[in-house]
Amino acid sequence: MAIRALLLLILMTGQALAGxxxxxRGHGFFSFSIEYAPEDESFFTAAFAEYGLTGRITAGVDLGFSDDTLYKAVAFGRxxxxxxxxxxxxxxxxxxxxTEDNAVLRPGLxxxxxxxxxxxxxxxxxESLAIYEIENNxxxxxxxxxxxxxMTDALKLLVQVQSGDHPMDPDYINLAPSVVFEASPGLHLELGMKAGLKEEGDYAVKLGLWHHF
Incomplete structure (x- = not known):
């Protein structure tokens, strides 16, 4: 019973948390979020969906847009x-x-x-990912x-440390706290921010929507 309750908790807490x-099996999850960085007046939009094919295998798609340009589109199996x-x-x-018009393989643990x-x-x-650009090696x-x-049945607090290295954000370390609350059964709203720990003044605000089905 405790194992099932913990699994249900993770299923209800969002894309980044369920890896x-x-x-x-037969259950899915969808999320949509928008980040706004005031310093350069830019937007980053993300959409994510995954679905349980069996008790061990999950399939999904991960999309990201920088302003109005497609930044990433990756289909995956876990x-x-x-x-x-x-x-x-x-x-x-x-x-x-x-990612950025480069064909990629993306293994992860x-x-x-x-x-x-x-x-x-x-x-x-x-969650760790390696993004291999096939053409550029x-x-x-x-x-x-x-x-x-x-904090309660309907309120969750999250803190995420993001790190990595890619052309859009080289050698980055970000701190991203957020609060998530259940607006209605199966529907959660996220309010958060992201602050760069290596670049002063590098921050963004985030609004997200999560739905599990």
Missing amino acids: AWPRE VSLSDAAADWKTAFELGIGV SFGRGFNLAERSGWLSI NVEFSTDVTVGLN
């Missing part, structure tokens, strides 16, 4: 490598698509586990570490 936990009863969840994924803190449940998620890396805490 190590597979979607249940396989759970851990038993349902394991404390630490592990998953491997492989994606194929384009995800790790995660649940925990309890002051009578509240929470989770830790670590170039590899870029990114790692996101997320800690989440359920």
